[in-house]
Amino acid sequence: MANPTDRELVEQARGGNAQAFGLLVRRHQKRIFRLAFHLVRSGTEAEDVMQETFVRAYQALDRFDGRSEPFTWLYRIAVNLSLNTIRARKPTRDATPSDDPRVEALLLETRPSHGNDPDRATQQRQLAGALCDGIDKLSETLRATLILVAVDGLGHDEAAKVLGVPEGTVAWRVHEARRKLREYLAERGFGGQGE
Amino acid sequence: MSVSNGKLDLDVMLRSWPAPAADEAAWEQRAENIVRAATAATGSSSEFLALFEAPVLEAEPGEPDASVISAGEKRMSQESDQSSPSQRSEEQKTEAPSSAPSVPAPKPSERKRGSLKEMAARVSQAGVTSRPGLAGPPASSRSSAAPGVSASSASARPAEAGPEDSGIINLNTVKSSATPEQKKAAEAAQPAAHDLAEEGDEKLGKEAKPAAAKTAKSGKGKAASGQKSAKAAVAAVPAAKAEEKKSSGGMMVGIAIAVVGLAAAFAITQMRKPEQPTANNVATQAAPSVTAQAAPDKPAEPNTAKTAEPLAANALDNAPSEETASGSAEKSPSGAGAQAAGAGAAAPSAQPSAEEKTAEATDKPSAPAPTDKPAAPAKPGDLASAMAAAVGDQGKKDGPTAENAEPASASRSQSIPEQPSQGSVAAAIGAVMPSAKACVAGADDVSRAQVTFASSGAVKSVSVTGWAAAHGASGCVKSALMGAKVSPFSKPSFTLGVTIRP
Numbered sequence: 001m002a003n004p005t006d007r008e009l010v011e012q013a014r015g016g017n018a019q020a021f022g023l024l025v026r027r028h029q030k031r032i033f034r035l036a037f038h039l040v041r042s043g044t045e046a047e048d049v050m051q052e053t054f055v056r057a058y059q060a061l062d063r064f065d066g067r068s069e070p071f072t073w074l075y076r077i078a079v080n081l082s083l084n085t086i087r088a089r090k091p092t093r094d095a096t097p098s099d100d101p102r103v104e105a106l107l108l109e110t111r112p113s114h115g116n117d118p119d120r121a122t123q124q125r126q127l128a129g130a131l132c133d134g135i136d137k138l139s140e141t142l143r144a145t146l147i148l149v150a151v152d153g154l155g156h157d158e159a160a161k162v163l164g165v166p167e168g169t170v171a172w173r174v175h176e177a178r179r180k181l182r183e184y185l186a187e188r189g190f191g192g193q194g195e
Numbered sequence: 196m197s198v199s200n201g202k203l204d205l206d207v208m209l210r211s212w213p214a215p216a217a218d219e220a221a222w223e224q225r226a227e228n229i230v231r232a233a234t235a236a237t238g239s240s241s242e243f244l245a246l247f248e249a250p251v252l253e254a255e256p257g258e259p260d261a262s263v264i265s266a267g268e269k270r271m272s273q274e275s276d277q278s279s280p281s282q283r284s285e286e287q288k289t290e291a292p293s294s295a296p297s298v299p300a301p302k303p304s305e306r307k308r309g310s311l312k313e314m315a316a317r318v319s320q321a322g323v324t325s326r327p328g329l330a331g332p333p334a335s336s337r338s339s340a341a342p343g344v345s346a347s348s349a350s351a352r353p354a355e356a357g358p359e360d361s362g363i364i365n366l367n368t369v370k371s372s373a374t375p376e377q378k379k380a381a382e383a384a385q386p387a388a389h390d391l392a393e394e395g396d397e398k399l400g401k402e403a404k405p406a407a408a409k410t411a412k413s414g415k416g417k418a419a420s421g422q423k424s425a426k427a428a429v430a431a432v433p434a435a436k437a438e439e440k441k442s443s444g445g446m447m448v449g450i451a452i453a454v455v456g457l458a459a460a461f462a463i464t465q466m467r468k469p470e471q472p473t474a475n476n477v478a479t480q481a482a483p484s485v486t487a488q489a490a491p492d493k494p495a496e497p498n499t500a501k502t503a504e505p506l507a508a509n510a511l512d513n514a515p516s517e518e519t520a521s522g523s524a525e526k527s528p529s530g531a532g533a534q535a536a537g538a539g540a541a542a543p544s545a546q547p548s549a550e551e552k553t554a555e556a557t558d559k560p561s562a563p564a565p566t567d568k569p570a571a572p573a574k575p576g577d578l579a580s581a582m583a584a585a586v587g588d589q590g591k592k593d594g595p596t597a598e599n600a601e602p603a604s605a606s607r608s609q610s611i612p613e614q615p616s617q618g619s620v621a622a623a624i625g626a627v628m629p630s631a632k633a634c635v636a637g638a639d640d641v642s643r644a645q646v647t648f649a650s651s652g653a654v655k656s657v658s659v660t661g662w663a664a665a666h667g668a669s670g671c672v673k674s675a676l677m678g679a680k681v682s683p684f685s686k687p688s689f690t691l692g693v694t695i696r697p
Contacts, residue, residue, distance in 0.1 A: 018230055018234050021230055021233065021234075022226060022227070022230040025226045025229050025230055025233075026222070026223070026226045029222060029225060029226055029229070030214070030222065033214055034213070034214040037214040037215070038212070038214075043214070043215045046214070047225070050225075050229075051225075051228065051229050051232060054229045054230075054233055055229065055232050055233045055236050056243055056246055057233075058233035058234070058236070059233070059236055060243075060246075060247060063247060073247070076246075076247065076248075076249065076250070077246045077247065079250045080245065080246045080248075080250050081246065083250055083251075083252075101215055102212070104215070105212065105213050105214060105215050105216070106208075106212055106213075131208065139253070139255065140252060140253070141252040141253055141254070141255055142255060144250065144252060145252075146209075150206060150209040150210065151209050151210065151212055153210060162249075162250075163249060163250055163252065164248070164249020164250070165249070166259075168259055169258060169259060172255075172258060172259055173255065173258070176255065178205065178206075181205065182205060185205070
């Protein structure tokens with residue numbers, strides 16, 4: 001089998017083919033981890049969420065009815081587990097700490113652009129911190145939707161299936177989240193006008 | 196970073212926001228761990244069913260969720276009820292510029308249209324052919340005009356007075372001299388005085404008493420009552436003349452009725468009392484009609500001529516049959532107006548001499564009666580017997596039941612609209628719509644129902660189509676819609692289409 005589809009892999013995994021399930025995991029683990037990472041804001045917890053997502057999915061392969069894509073199904077499980085993780089937490093910080101892994105990840109991504117300019121690096125860090133703050137200020141609903149669409153790159157239809165809401169609702173939530181985030185950044189002097 | 200020239204490309208920034216980096220070996224190791232954990236894991240998926248459901252996220256304020264959709268559905272279900280007002284307002288908008296650009300839209304035109312329709316419906320329901328000649332102006336206008344007339348000077352006949360316009364019956368005086376039997380008869384005749392305009396010629400001709408009551412009520416009879424027999428005491432009533440000028444046909448009928456009434460009174464008098472001189476009898480017949488309506492206006496009575504007075508008094512004693520007319524007339528507003536108008540005419544009625552009265556009174560029987568009934572024979576002696584015969588007929592026809600029932604039913608039918616108003620239909624359907632919607636909760640398609648109201652206002656039948664019919668919920672929808680009730684209407688039934696959206 002050269003390049004089996006997700007559905008075929010699921011069918012094979014249902015039949016007890018662990019390799020097929022392993023292929024499914026390898027195909028989607030990075031995206032699931034990234035999604036969980038942005039939702040739970042912790043690399044370790046995101047890893048746990050990712051692992052549990054696949055374990056639960058494997059246990060429930062028989063429940064997969066094939067009406068949606070397997071990755072949508074996996075995303076839904078991951079979102080639910082991430083939300084459970086967040087809700088199980090004690091309320092902690094008000095502001096994003098300087099060692100927020102998201103900030104580090106963003107700075108790692110953008111480091112080549114500012115080279116060795118310390119001022120630019122400081123500005124980028126402040127921007128990354130403000131961005132994380134702004135996302136954290138959003139409600140759970142807006143944040144989850146924004147991460148699915150704007151960060152993870154799901155289409156509105158796919159996000160709608162994951163969240164179980166109409167596409168229009170997803171669009172409205174994304175628009176609202178962007179608007180609030182832009183306002184938040186603008187209040188802190190970070191442009192915010194770029195569309 | 197996507198900040199350039201003070202601008203922030205948020206979307207690009209978010210899209211390219213990575214997770215902590217890891218090498219491929221680490222990812223491979225993670226994958227193996229996951230597969231191992233998954234295959235080793237035990238337990239049923241039913242323990243964590245919630246993970247496979249949609250995430251539970253609170254709706255944001257202002258979010259376009261299901262409530263908005265249902266609100267839209269509500270509007271859709273009411274579109275049939277509310278379409279008319281909107282159409283109406285649009286019509287008004289379109290009409291307004293053409294009719295009165297700077298004035299608000301002519302809303303009353305709509306009401307006017309409805310009113311005409313209602314009137315037409317009433318006429319068709321009553322099954323009555325209206326007679327313009329009999330349908331004079333409203334009683335209120337007559338009654339309002341009369342006092343002014345009575346207060347005015349006692350002029351002679353105005354220029355617009357017709358040759359047949361003349362005297363007035365003093366109904367109060369007649370009433371005071373009435374016997375109990377006559378009062379009963381008058382009461383029985385009251386319902387017939389309901390509406391002169393709705394009476395046909397046949398009735399007027401055959402039923403002298405009720406018609407006389409109507410005549411007295413309408414105000415035309417006041418002038419017509421004794422005009423043939425008492426020209427000497429004629430008084431002009433300008434307001435009455437104006438009305439009579441417009442409807443001379445009605446006047447003729449009124450005259451005929453009054454003559455028949457007088458004849459009936461005379462006949463009764465003749466039956467009870469010994470015979471009197473013929474000329475006097477005729478004169479006394481005229482006298483009450485001349486002075487009759489002067490009774491409300493007490494100062495007018497002393498002005499009556501000395502020669503006429505005893506005759507009039509005599510006549511009043513002897514002519515109690517007018518009681519029916521006066522009794523009924525006094526109880527109706529228009530009758531009061533007639534009396535008031537007559538009061539003004541009473542004052543000048545005393546001016547002519549008794550000779551003139553007597554002479555003219557003798558002419559009265561020769562006047563042709565417009566009705567089919569021979570109300571006034573040529574000779575006085577014959578008149579008495581003819582009147583007696585006429586009264587006998589009248590007495591038989593006086594049965595109040597049929598006459599009473601007719602106006603009552605007419606008024607009842609007039610108060611019931613042809614079909615229920617849109618407002619009442621909307622309210623009735625709106626009241627039961629929630630329960631009907633509950634029957635189709637969760638449906639993925641609309642259901643439709645045809646609701647038929649009986650004339651009593653209750654729902655007669657409901658037919659359900661669409662989703663509810665296909666999924667066995669038609670009974671539930673039917674029972675819900677059967678609870679609707681509108682106000683009674685005259686049409687046999689009224690059917691309405693209702694759309695029920697889940």
